[in-house]
Amino acid sequence: MLPSSANVVVIGGGVLGTSAAFHLAEAGIEDIVLVDRGPVGSGTTPMAAGQTGYLNSDRFATDFGLYNVEFFENFEARTGHAINFHQSGSLRITLTDTYHQDLDRRLEVAADIGDDARIISAEEARAMVPLLAPTPDCRIMLMPRDGWVEPKSVAVAYAAAAVDRGVQFHTGIPVTGLVHNDDRVTGVTTPQGTLQANWVVLAAGAWSRQLGQPLGINLRSVPVRHQAFVTAPLADARPDQPIVRITEPQFYVRPEAGGLLVGGYGYRPLSFDMDNFADGFEIAALEADQVYYEQLQAAAEPFFPVLGDAVRVQDRRGLPTISPDGRMVISEPTGAKGLVAMTACGVGGIDRSPGAGRIVADIVAGREQWIDPEILGANRFGEDFVDDVALRARCEEIYAHHYHDVY
Numbered sequence: 001m002l003p004s005s006a007n008v009v010v011i012g013g014g015v016l017g018t019s020a021a022f023h024l025a026e027a028g029i030e031d032i033v034l035v036d037r038g039p040v041g042s043g044t045t046p047m048a049a050g051q052t053g054y055l056n057s058d059r060f061a062t063d064f065g066l067y068n069v070e071f072f073e074n075f076e077a078r079t080g081h082a083i084n085f086h087q088s089g090s091l092r093i094t095l096t097d098t099y100h101q102d103l104d105r106r107l108e109v110a111a112d113i114g115d116d117a118r119i120i121s122a123e124e125a126r127a128m129v130p131l132l133a134p135t136p137d138c139r140i141m142l143m144p145r146d147g148w149v150e151p152k153s154v155a156v157a158y159a160a161a162a163v164d165r166g167v168q169f170h171t172g173i174p175v176t177g178l179v180h181n182d183d184r185v186t187g188v189t190t191p192q193g194t195l196q197a198n199w200v201v202l203a204a205g206a207w208s209r210q211l212g213q214p215l216g217i218n219l220r221s222v223p224v225r226h227q228a229f230v231t232a233p234l235a236d237a238r239p240d241q242p243i244v245r246i247t248e249p250q251f252y253v254r255p256e257a258g259g260l261l262v263g264g265y266g267y268r269p270l271s272f273d274m275d276n277f278a279d280g281f282e283i284a285a286l287e288a289d290q291v292y293y294e295q296l297q298a299a300a301e302p303f304f305p306v307l308g309d310a311v312r313v314q315d316r317r318g319l320p321t322i323s324p325d326g327r328m329v330i331s332e333p334t335g336a337k338g339l340v341a342m343t344a345c346g347v348g349g350i351d352r353s354p355g356a357g358r359i360v361a362d363i364v365a366g367r368e369q370w371i372d373p374e375i376l377g378a379n380r381f382g383e384d385f386v387d388d389v390a391l392r393a394r395c396e397e398i399y400a401h402h403y404h405d406v407y
């Protein structure tokens with residue numbers, strides 16, 4: 001039975017909400033309740049490719065990413081629950097001068113922090129990924145610390161670790177609104193009654209923006225569709241091959257169940273207003289855009305000719321949330337003390353979940369934040385993108401250039 005009060009209420013049991021619950025409990029915060037309208041890991045989280053990647057030409061992203069990669073490398077020691085982190089590295093491949101230069105910047109950052117990322121030859125790449133057909137213009141960088149995880153298992157492991165530390169989980173209960181008193185959020189409403197709280201963590205994925213709106217909170221975080229597909233097993237797909245990310249056509253390929261998982265950006269970006277979906281809509285029911293898949297296949301096939309005859313056995317699609325500058329939003333928005341928005345994780349919420357959870361714990365515990373609060377602050381957009389049309393257009397654009405920009 002849902003209690004009538006708690007110290008902290010977390011809305012949403014995706015990878016972000018469960019990470020927040022774990023990090024809060026680990027920080028010694030007591031009396032935490034997580035509420036999800038479905039089971040844990042039932043939103044966009046289970047649809048993800050689960051890839052991690054921390055080395056960026058943007059120094060903030062690398063510093064933030066270092067916490068994440070170290071967390072994944074030590075997940076079981078940190079939480080008490082194992083996940084299968086396939087740390088087989090990644091190949092980042094660029095085709096043109098502009099993005100060759102991006103690799104140079106990443107190499108400089110790698111040298112700075114003692115990472116042994118390096119440029120490799122097309123032959124070396126093919127030895128690792130036999131199905132890859134690099135073109136002569138390819139420049140290839142190996143990043144050995146990258147990897148991938150089964151995404152739902154991460155949310156499940158955080159949840160188990162949070163339960164071990166005393167967090168209560170209440171699933172099958174939708175939060176219908178935020179309760180507030182002047183400029184302070186004081187709890188949530190549900191069909192089982194009101195739950196009063198000192199803190200509310202808003203980690204409802206695609207629905208976070210919608211939950212804030214009745215209070216006048218304009219979270220600049222918009223759900224944008226992302227799609228990937230999985231092929232049937234292929235003779236030369238190796239389970240331990242590195243992820244391949246090719247910058248200009250913006251697609252990624254990793255091994256999955258004997259075949260390949262292929263996803264990409266820039267293909268028909270489409271944002272959504274969750275008010276236009278019926279109550280009870282679930283991510284699994286999101287309609288597939290077949291043209292997106294056709295364009296993705298056409299972009300990937302020259303580099304992975306085997307895709308021409310491959311049988312597609314699974315579609316993955318969901319609604320990651322995107323901000324106008326591509327960075328996350330993790331902070332108390334103006335006029336909503338006691339509310340911590342945790343959103344706009346982009347197509348990177350699995351990867352960024354450890355660091356995001358840590359920031360939430362810093363805010364609630366009143367600790368100094370390890371990341372400059374301005375960078376991820378909800379108020380950093382000022383009066384920009386107040387209008388929905390402009391906001392959605394900008395977030396679609398950011399999504400469409402995911403591999404072209406750095407955050």
Ligand SMILES: Cc1cc2nc3c(=O)[nH]c(=O)nc-3n(C[C@H](O)[C@H](O)[C@H](O)COP(=O)(O)OP(=O)(O)OC[C@H]3O[C@@H](n4cnc5c(N)ncnc54)[C@H](O)[C@@H]3O)c2cc1C
Pocket residue numbers: 011012013014015016017035036037038039040041042043044045046047048049050051052173174175176203204205206207226227228263316317318319320321343345346347348349350351352
């Ligand atoms: C095809 C695809 C590939 C991807 N690949 C990667 C990748 O390689 N690496 C990576 O890091 N990320 C990847 N992502 C992105 C990643 O999936 C998301 O960033 C992440 O899962 C978002 O997590 P979340 O917790 O914010 O949202 P969700 O997982 O959607 O969780 C939100 C939760 O809130 C609950 N909820 C919503 N409204 C309410 C309410 N009113 N009351 C109670 N509960 C509510 C939902 O039921 C849900 O459980 C990919 C996404 C897709 C679709």
